Amino acid sequence: MNSKLILKGNDWKILDFIDEAWRTKQVESDEPTDPRPWVKATVPGSIHQDLWDNGIVPDPYFEQNSLMLEWIPQRSWVYRKTFFVEGGKEGSEARLHLHGIDYRAHIYLNGTLLGSHESMFVPAEYEVASHLRYGADNLLTVVLDPAPPSESQMGRTSKVGHTKTRMNYWWDFTPRMIHLGIWQEVYIAFSGPVTVEDIYIRPQLNMDYTRAEVSVDIELISRKAISAEIDLTIAHNGSQVAILTCSAQKLTEGVTKLEVMMPIDDPELWWPNGEGAQPLYQLTVSVRESGAEEVMYQRETEFGIRQVEFSPNETSHPTALPYTFTLNGRKVYVKGYNWVPIDVLYGVERLEKLEHLLTLAKEANVNLIRVNGVGLIETDAFYNLCNRLGLMVWQEFNLTSSAFNSKPKEDESFINQVIQEAESIIPLKRNHPSLVLWCGGNELESLDKLPLNEEEPVLAALKAIVKRLDPDRLWLPCSPSGPLPFNGINMSRNRPDDLHDVHGPWHHEGLTAQYTLFNAGANLLHSEFGADGLTNLKALEATLKPENRWPVTLHNPVWYHLGSWWVQEKQWRDIFGELSDLETAIEATQYLQAEGVRYAIERNRARKFRNSGVLPWMFNEPYPMAACTSAIDYFGRPKHLYYASAQAYNTVSVTAKFAKQAWANDLDFKAELWVTNGGTQDYTEAELHWSMEGDNGNGFASGMRRINVGANVADSFGDISCQLPKIHGNLFFLTLQLKMPSGIVIASNRYLFTTTENLQPMLDLPRTVLDIQSDCKGPNWSITVTNRGECAALLVRIDDERSLDAEGWGYISHSGFHLLPGESRTVTVVWKGTGTHSVLSVQALNADKRIVE
Template sequence: MREIDIGGSAWEVKGFWPWVPIKGTSMELGQELLGVTDWLPATIPGGVHYDLYRAGLIAHPYKDLNSLQCEWVENRWWLYRTEVSRPEQTGERIELVFKGLDYEAVVYAGGKLLGEHKGMYHEAAFDVTALFEERATLEIAVLLKHAPDEMAQIGKTSETFTQKSRFNYKWDFSTRLVNLGIWDDVVLRVHECHSIGEVYLHTDADVDTDSDSVTATRGGRTEGAGGEGKGRIRLDVEIEQIASAVGTEAQANLRLIARCYDPQGKLAAERETEARIGGEVVLELEIPQAQLWYPNGYGAQPLYQVRLLLQADGVTVDERAYRTGIRKLEYVANEGAPADALPYTVKINGKRIYIRGVNMTPIDHLYGNVTDGQYAWAVRLMEEGNVNLVRVWGGGLIEKTRLYELCDENGILVWQEFIQSSSGVDNIPSKKPEFLELLERSARAALASRRNHVSLVVWSGGNELMSEPNKPSDLTDGNLALLRDLVRKYDPNRLFLPTSASGPVEYITEEKGLGHDVHGHWKYQGNPRHYELYGDNDNLFHSEFGVDGLSRIKSLHKFLGEAHREPVSMKTSMVWRHHGEWWDTLERDEEVFGPMKTLADFSDCSQWMQAEGLRFILEANRRRKFNNSGSIIWQLNEPWPNVSCTNLVDYYGEPKMAYYWMKQAFAPLHVSLDYRKLDYGKGEPFRHSLYVHACEAGIPVAVTVEVLDVQGTVHHVARYEGTTANERALRIGELDFRMPDTNDGLVLVRVRCETERCDFLQQPPSVYFFSISDGPLYAGALTFARNAKTAVRRHGEWRYAEGLATAEFVIANEGTAAALHVHAEELTDLYWMDTDDQYFTLLPGETRGVSVRCVPKTGGGFLAEEVAAAQASDTLPQIRFRSFLEEPTTDYERNDGQ
């Protein structure tokens, strides 16, 4: 089988009123019905909105309130067309295959109806062999009907009737902008007389379960050499006969050959067997000293290539290639879990994996235009952020194949949900016959295409499905039992969870014994409530929660018109409400800091509280490893630009402060302070425990704690020594002092963990901020922050390797007060940027070296304008550093050519 991509052909699209392209001419006048647009150039994969924008027919839908003027698009019918040449080698059969039609389509070729298709997640395949026998070129036409009237976030899940991505219809992090288009690849698939059908690839390994060694590093994260064990790769392969070749079976001697090549390209194993039409052929490959695959932070990710060859009478008629890792996958109960709890702890190669996860929404509201580069940037941020699992959320997408390949390559475990989600009015899984038929079809397609990825560890029936308020649905629900049975049949080695959260209660609770797998909350709970709730919780698995915060000022200016760039409540601004109604933090932040004077100040303060609130939850959960099996943050990204949201990375690919504090809290070696409030009286005792977190036991560590004021005066110092514990957090000691009297009402507790182990790079210190103020907690920060002054000098030239530009900087605080939350900004807007250390605190006279990494932007759709500018420019990255509330600095030397 060969696939020939035809998405790059010259496609056009034209809009019509419903039914008009079927009718064609006016019944009354007999004249052609012209449609609502002319023929426009179309992007494939893509979507109608971006093509209309390029043609000047709609305003940029992500700016201000413009999307409200674009809602007519979903109510029209759209006709795509192109011409395709006959393949040079036609084989026995040629199929026209659409890998993603969105949503209800009628497909024509050569003026003939091929068929109709409904659904986003299973292929539409049509036999065009006979048509190509008649002509050398074939006109393809795809008529997309208007979008179905599906449920938004608020509605009735029980009334759901489609398998269309529902966040498009309005969610708390998106607007209503319903995509229509050909959202995935279009190919001609050429078959010979016999073909390899579905393949199920499963790997397993015999490992030393007592081994706890992790021995190498990459980028400061612990990376095992991977370890070795006896590996096995099992292949269940279907063999198909092409209809036009019927009769050749008796004459053909069919053989199936499987070859496995190790990560260095050497042949590691080979098997061959007789193949028969219509049944499964099973092949097992054994690799005596297999290089084992581990999640990010626990080891390396060596990938083997598996090649399948189908031969008829000694001639290869089909072949497939797969990349996979070899690992042993298991699931076990949490320590101290109730008998009725599900097994929430994942084991890889005999080692329990503490989940440091993120939830992922679709990357773009108009997801057909997402590029491989955007997937790569998202996964890079996961890997660099010490994340080891991504939950692909059920209100979004079964993502394109490239995401799963990148997760395989970077050690990011995948939790994939089927396409169902709660709706608020009721959250009961739909039992509509039409829906169940579509759900089964899309689930079956997802299982066949995603199960061969080594990174996949969990299937889930959907998001927040509940049989009654605060009670997650279980397998007594026929909808979820259907999905469970499909997973058992087609991917029996992986865990199926009925829904997320999986109960027995939906939301986090203070009541003990009920918090198994829970969601919530998504707001900072206030002081001291936030710290009491999360610090004393006993949940087994925290699979969704978050804290909201504003986007960076650079991003806010991209989609907010000048008239809307002042601090304001979403209660009073329609534009702000349109970009994040649920996530208004003005009242919260003014209570903590005092009045917000500028948008930049508001952004800085809001991001601080988001980072503070999120860090505490992550550290509190991690202190209970493996009573708690992990945290999955809501959410990594956002599909359109919000003023404020619970995301770690904004629509433009800019990581927020919370991303970097997550990165630190998820580090392979980290120390945390366990506290229960932010406000103290002068002289009040402070007695709280310190914990060391590590992915490996037996690491000698030293923890140093300094209690400081913002001028850098040291009021207390303590030092602790210990050795990291086996699969649990180490309580290394108690910090005990009395709160000093400081001029600005703030007390800084700086905590550093060090080890002489060379395979653990030194992590930057964590800083905790406490208040002794009688007024707003952090009001003093708005005063003294103006006295900080960061000075930057570049150290070394930009270095380029594999599309990445890296430069080293040294930053100094030349002011008289602490420079809080020092961070880099890229000025040209031609690059995505991350750093090894960001949003850190420098006391007066201190310096810090920072490595900055820049990747040229490669976004699609409405981000393509930034990409075009990057491709047309040879400008090097330009970096500035600023601290909390500090004006942007410009006093650094530029490289030659800037």
């Protein structure tokens, strides 16, 4: 029976060398001659983290300390590990697997060079049975060359001749920290003469989805001619649902390929989050020598049964690509987010944080994650979680844009490298049901700034490989896929039929322009856009000295280092006036970010299925940026954007389309009411209520209309208008509710407006008082917040009040909402892995913090 000797752990050692000086120090031998002490290291891991852990470099996540680590990728680094191999392993086949080396390495075992390897996404594998010492210690040595030169975001794609992730070299969401390390698992696999090298599972559904023909392609390698029996079993929920034995297979020395079909009646289908369940099946392949009972090799693979297709967008231009995702015959609107690695030091295992972030995505009604081409080919841990959480994955190959050109190299050696990597990567990922789309890369353009298609040599090569190795997956050449690359009001007005898959903008456009732009939306897929805001207070306190936290200005080198793209000082002053302190600046800028993205999502969803999806930039961040476009800060704590987008992604949403947020010198308020239903249920004779209130809660206009809402559609239900009276203060609200005839609320929404030219009245609102009623028994809490004051409570923020390094996480259902005087809202909180002591804080922009324990 096959087995593994796992070589991960914190008992590795590293040492740095300039260029190839390591070759003079016998580093691959049992007794290296370099006199310096070796540094303790962890695999999987990152060199930067190992040096930090050993006190050699400062905290790379604090202020400008990352500048003091920029020497690390300029050195060669030698990894060494001693491990014991039992004597009973003689006679077995043995293969060393290194699943991720970043980036170029030379691998030695017991002083013998096994080979050199270049690629962070393709595993390195070597036959090592003849090199092992049995019943004795062995020495594995991995020498990393210095990181290859590359281009930052402010560079030229045409100069990049490798596929190392480019975010390392400085991007808008992380400083320059060029990663090196053994960043994925390492082990030696022991086996008999036959191994199962690859399993490819292709479930094909019939027309009414009542039967799946599961095609299984198996690739075996035999070290000798042998007669074998191959047993295949498919299990689901602990029961076997299909069994097949391939008897007396004559395996010649070398590669043998088998293809079998295993039918499953009444399969349970895999659905995206919000559309249904995520059942998973397990395929076990066992190899026995003919006539023998003992299994000499066994491999298990998990898969799901589902059908994914692109359908044409409604009323789209005839030359447009289809962008509407259709799962199991049902159109599914993409409620997505762009995803970047969870840490710039991605070699360090952070499985709890990964699960937390993806759980947050599920809880926010997200159904698709776009893995941007500036990041990683994501890990199996990521994909396994997405399989279970119902998060579809749009995986891009590692090609991305640059400021000064975004055209990939065309030379043959580079394209061959991309081809070889894709031929290895695709089989490693293609059994995951969450993977629905391969994409050639991010924002790739011709020299005249137009999106590239399959006429570009490297994209033509990638498309051919995807269609050969994973023909059931969707494919896009790049994103945006054109004809025009970027979203803008002039393009929406003048060339609406040329806005297909588009990106941008990434800043709030202004209190009128933001609404003008998204009211005029014409794109078919909005796969990247966003708005910026400051990070959370605890994150700033953890990463900036007190003297550098305020004021927020790019004249401060620390703020420039941690937010040069995203600190919009002039815009924030224009919209809010002078911000008086850090906490006010956080609330104001996060509100602007949340409101801008929320409105963009709503207006895109209202155009379903002409528009087939919306994916803000970005969900998470790999480094604690002081200002960024992310919905979640580096420490896993949500910003206001997270909750605003979660509401906009509710299965049923009631929204308003209006011209602006600031209504100075305009007494004629107008809006158009919409309902978007992403579910399969119709709503007959529903009640659509609207009302308008001043900041003291007094209503001055209202109405109700009975409507019928169809399944999986978005519809307009007419205009509302009123004259703006002389109200208390300068703020007013539009409140919407969709109710069943029984009074059950299906969906609700609230918008804030001003009667002035900007949003400064938000900051001038009088203080109010929040009353808290709580039921805090066990891990499931219920918190009811009531506004006891005489004016509205703005941006009621409910936070995990524990320290950032506390164990576990709190999942909070709502935050960032407005409460009128006398109103209450109940929020649920689920604590996971936090032990017995959990703490919440409740506050508002104009209400003091309250602690709930």
